[in-house]
Amino acid sequence: MGNVNKADLQPFLDRLTSRSVLTEDEQQAILELPGRRELVQSHRDIVALGEQADHVCLIVAGLVARFGEDSDGKRQITAIYIAGDMPDLQSVVQPVGSSALQALSMATILTVPHAALRAAAARYPALAEAFWRDCMVDADIFAQWVVNVGRRDARERVAHLLCEMGTRLGAGPAAGEVVFPFAVTQAQLADATALTGVHVNRTLQSLRRARLADVSRQAVRIPNWNALAAVGDFDPGYLHANVRPDQRLRMVETV
Amino acid sequence: MGNVNKADLQPFLDRLTSRSVLTEDEQQAILELPGRRELVQSHRDIVALGEQADHVCLIVAGLVARFGEDSDGKRQITAIYIAGDMPDLQSVVQPVGSSALQALSMATILTVPHAALRAAAARYPALAEAFWRDCMVDADIFAQWVVNVGRRDARERVAHLLCEMGTRLGAGPAAGEVVFPFAVTQAQLADATALTGVHVNRTLQSLRRARLADVSRQAVRIPNWNALAAVGDFDPGYLHANVRPDQRLRMVETV
DNA sequence: CGCCTTCTTGAAGGATCTCAAGAAGGGTGG
DNA sequence: CCACCCTTCTTGAGATCCTTCAAGAAGGCG
Numbered sequence A, B: 001m002g003n004v005n006k007a008d009l010q011p012f013l014d015r016l017t018s019r020s021v022l023t024e025d026e027q028q029a030i031l032e033l034p035g036r037r038e039l040v041q042s043h044r045d046i047v048a049l050g051e052q053a054d055h056v057c058l059i060v061a062g063l064v065a066r067f068g069e070d071s072d073g074k075r076q077i078t079a080i081y082i083a084g085d086m087p088d089l090q091s092v093v094q095p096v097g098s099s100a101l102q103a104l105s106m107a108t109i110l111t112v113p114h115a116a117l118r119a120a121a122a123r124y125p126a127l128a129e130a131f132w133r134d135c136m137v138d139a140d141i142f143a144q145w146v147v148n149v150g151r152r153d154a155r156e157r158v159a160h161l162l163c164e165m166g167t168r169l170g171a172g173p174a175a176g177e178v179v180f181p182f183a184v185t186q187a188q189l190a191d192a193t194a195l196t197g198v199h200v201n202r203t204l205q206s207l208r209r210a211r212l213a214d215v216s217r218q219a220v221r222i223p224n225w226n227a228l229a230a231v232g233d234f235d236p237g238y239l240h241a242n243v244r245p246d247q248r249l250r251m252v253e254t255v
Numbered sequence C: 001c002g003c004c005t006t007c008t009t010g011a012a013g014g015a016t017c018t019c020a021a022g023a024a025g026g027g028t029g030g
Numbered sequence D: 001c002c003a004c005c006c007t008t009c010t011t012g013a014g015a016t017c018c019t020t021c022a023a024g025a026a027g028g029c030g
Helices: A006-017 A024-031 A114-123 A125-151 A154-168 A186-193 A197-209 A225-232 B006-017 B024-031 B114-123 B125-151 B154-168 B186-193 B197-209 B225-232
Strands: A036-040 A045-047 A055-061 A064-069 A075-081 A100-103 A107-113 A178-181 A219-222 B036-040 B045-047 B055-061 B064-069 B075-081 B100-103 B107-113 B178-181 B219-222
Touching: A006 A024, A006 A055, A006 A125, A024 A114, A024 A125, A055 A114, A064 A186, A064 B125, A075 A125, A075 A186, A075 B125, A107 A114, A114 A125, A125 A154, A125 B064, A125 B075, A125 B125, A154 A178, A154 A186, A154 A197, A154 A219, A154 A225, A186 A197, B006 B024, B006 B055, B006 B125, B024 B114, B024 B125, B055 B114, B064 B186, B075 B125, B075 B186, B107 B114, B114 B125, B125 B154, B154 B178, B154 B186, B154 B197, B154 B219, B154 B225, B186 B197
Parallel strands: none
Antiparallel strands: A036 A107, A045 A100, A055 A107, A064 A075, A064 A100, A178 A219, B036 B107, B045 B100, B055 B107, B064 B075, B064 B100, B178 B219
């Protein structure tokens, strides 16, 4: 489906440099990663359950989710990934995963060989560090997701999820109205919040009536960010987004 | 209090080498890590919420949990750590965490300076790799925890948790009766399973009546491991425990 | 135009929570 | 060694949030 384009890798590099300090050379090494562009249809597996991979995928466009599954087929989304994310970066170091990756909507991905990432990490320890750090942010999000699903009621859960996605997509927080694209079905929201589709529907209606959030098939409109964040008990710290430049990290020396 | 003992570090090294291939020198570097032994009372914070740490903690004995908290004070355990675990290893690369670490029972820990771990990782890239890998196993456990809390009912949830802890503590799976020490209160089980203490109590009674598990304040007795695993829909793959020696991983070259 | 997915609504049932209070257990000091 | 206290465990009854089941409406795409 076509070869890699530097523009495809830029969002991933931006993601890394938003939290880690990288030299010019190190940044260049990221932009020069090889990869193959692919188009994935909605509901199609990108990584199947238990599959042993020799490449990772970088999301260029669209939404991708990590799925866990109960034996009686009840699905649970454990993470949602957006453009610039490398959802299975951990497979570089742990090739057999225990969950599946599936496109939530039509998505464009870039597959990058493990070998290339390992070579880059071996050449530049700061890249290994940045990779590790990025994975730990994902782990923080997992932990927060447990709290969300475990300790909040339907309305709070949905509100929290909308705030998380709005923040990660760079739309919030903001004083006025916030609108961001978020093309998921109510059934997918149900899989993410551990509710049923029916109850997600009623919850979205309730949020809309309360003028807290208006979720359509294409986008989310949040008239008052702070009000929704209060309902969802949302504290963005765990996302490690919007890190101030002087707080970006680098432990290793420059080679 | 008191100084580090090599015997304290051995379980951590065993944990690392159970999944990663390390040379003699690398193993020695782990065993020579400096640290301070400390005793932590039950219910005491080891790492407070949002605290910036300059050291990690290694559990020598006892149980430690990662806590998330709702704004109205409802607590949720997002992970339980046992002897040999380094619950905040990720802080080496991400020093400000977004959750607290608290002792579930009286625990002995070893505090190890970040500087020492960073030096070891810089000297031996295979150690950095092993650290990263270990963190990713924890992340896999988080993801599974989301499924557990999100998609299983009370009985399944408790059964799954018991199987997970039994497996991690090296007691299961086994054909006959399995007994392992697990000193938690019902309130703590409730925090872990996202139930109330009252309902955990009734659920434990139900498991006991069904001869599936007998949970006391000190230990867990599982008369029939496979039966409990079936109830809890437990598939141990995500724990990456009991990895065959030939499946242990090393990506980097030896220095 | 017709089909298939997604959304919407109603009604009934159930799993879990909340509130309340008493029993049991473990440790401490007199 | 007993008395006391505080934590933990246990039990009951009523309330509630969410699910399940069912069916029709709306929306998108060939």
